Amino acid sequence: MFQSNIPTAMDALSLILHGCRLAKDLEERLGDLANQPDTLSRSCDDIIHVFASAKERLTNAHPQDPSLLPHQQQQQTDPSLQEWLNYGVITQAMDVIQSSISMQQPMDVSDSGRAGSSSSSQRSHRSSSRKQDEEKRTIRLPAPQMGNTELPPEDNYTWRKYGQKEILGSKYPRAYYRCTHQKMYDCPAKKQVQRLDNDFYMFEVTYIGQHTCHMSSTAPSIAPPPPPPPLIQDPMVITQPMVSQPPTSSSAATLGTWLSMEVSGSSSGGRGGGGEAGASSAAGIRYGRDAVEFPAVADMADAMFNSGSSSSNSMDFIFPHREDKWDAGDKDN
DNA sequence: AGGATTTGACCTCA
DNA sequence: TGAGGTCAAATCCT
Numbered sequence: 001m002f003q004s005n006i007p008t009a010m011d012a013l014s015l016i017l018h019g020c021r022l023a024k025d026l027e028e029r030l031g032d033l034a035n036q037p038d039t040l041s042r043s044c045d046d047i048i049h050v051f052a053s054a055k056e057r058l059t060n061a062h063p064q065d066p067s068l069l070p071h072q073q074q075q076q077t078d079p080s081l082q083e084w085l086n087y088g089v090i091t092q093a094m095d096v097i098q099s100s101i102s103m104q105q106p107m108d109v110s111d112s113g114r115a116g117s118s119s120s121s122q123r124s125h126r127s128s129s130r131k132q133d134e135e136k137r138t139i140r141l142p143a144p145q146m147g148n149t150e151l152p153p154e155d156n157y158t159w160r161k162y163g164q165k166e167i168l169g170s171k172y173p174r175a176y177y178r179c180t181h182q183k184m185y186d187c188p189a190k191k192q193v194q195r196l197d198n199d200f201y202m203f204e205v206t207y208i209g210q211h212t213c214h215m216s217s218t219a220p221s222i223a224p225p226p227p228p229p230p231l232i233q234d235p236m237v238i239t240q241p242m243v244s245q246p247p248t249s250s251s252a253a254t255l256g257t258w259l260s261m262e263v264s265g266s267s268s269g270g271r272g273g274g275g276e277a278g279a280s281s282a283a284g285i286r287y288g289r290d291a292v293e294f295p296a297v298a299d300m301a302d303a304m305f306n307s308g309s310s311s312s313n314s315m316d317f318i319f320p321h322r323e324d325k326w327d328a329g330d331k332d333n
Numbered sequence: 334a335g336g337a338t339t340t341g342a343c344c345t346c347a
Numbered sequence: 348t349g350a351g352g353t354c355a356a357a358t359c360c361t
Binding site: 160161162163164180 | 336337338339340
């Protein structure tokens with residue numbers, strides 16, 4: 001179902017990174033799990049599964065030239081994809097972070113220190129659904145984490161889930177989200193998230209409409225990043241790579257510093273009533289114990305890239321309270 | 334208490 | 348007519 005080998009290879013990289021995180025997490029919990037062989041076994045299986053998936057994709061990605069590095073492959077990517085990659089600031093931040101992870105601490109975990117019944121009300125105002133001319137862009141994103149595979153990938157917008165539905169012919173339900181600021185700023189942006197039938201670790205995310213919430217002077221303080229798909233005019237499917245271009249030296253250095261503190265950082269604080277700062281998506285503000293690790297990295301990246309306009313919030317992202325950071329540490333599998 | 338998610342029913346359109 | 352999209356009360360979570 002993949003459009004080309006390149007995204008497949010990139011998916012593999014993201015899976016590898018994900019596997020590394022799981023392995024790291026497992027090591028940190030070894031002490032606690034020493035007398036829980038079943039849990040240990042499950043965790044091992046999970047990790048094995050992730051790496052096996054990655055290997056499978058790598059094999060599929062470039063059977064002809066296994067020596068080609070992913071970022072080299074990307075150079076051969078079609079221009080539209082390349083443009084899209086260039087456009088995604090946060091994606092790049094994520095790339096930097098994850099590149100740094102792999103470069104600085106390939107598998108080194110030793111210093112991880114912290115590492116009712118429906119109403120009959122009128123619905124005539126219902127916006128027309130299934131409008132053909134509505135702008136739709138579909139991308140694919142890897143699931144953020146095995147333990148939180150119900151969560152959609154972070155995309156740096158805040159979303160509110162308003163529905164979920166079983167889709168005919170699909171194994172997994174489709175979740176419907178709208179911009180958190182829809183009412184306040186009349187933002188029409190929506191998205192649909194659905195797990196791929198044949199790949200449990202990939203989400204297909206369809207964005208509908210453009211965010212207008214950031215255009216308001218009273219809109220959230222953190223200016224949103226460019227929406228993922230603005231350059232893609234025609235409905236199409238691409239896979240967002242988790243590793244793309246080499247980081248600039250400065251950003252790499254900065255993020256590298258962060259990584260030394262937060263390599264395995266967890267969510268910086270649940271949903272927080274005010275989670276409207278624009279930096280945490282539905283994925284990042286998932287309720288309770290299912291705090292997500294992966295989005296927290298995006299949060300940090302976002303904080304950095306927007307640090308000029310948002311002062312204190314950024315620091316909160318970068319230096320979250322310790323208890324918040326590690327609450328998620330005991331999540332199972 | 335306030336805001337987000339869940340979920341069954343309702344509505345629209347192909 | 349039925350699949351897909353949305354609504355909104357109930358429920359959950361912090």
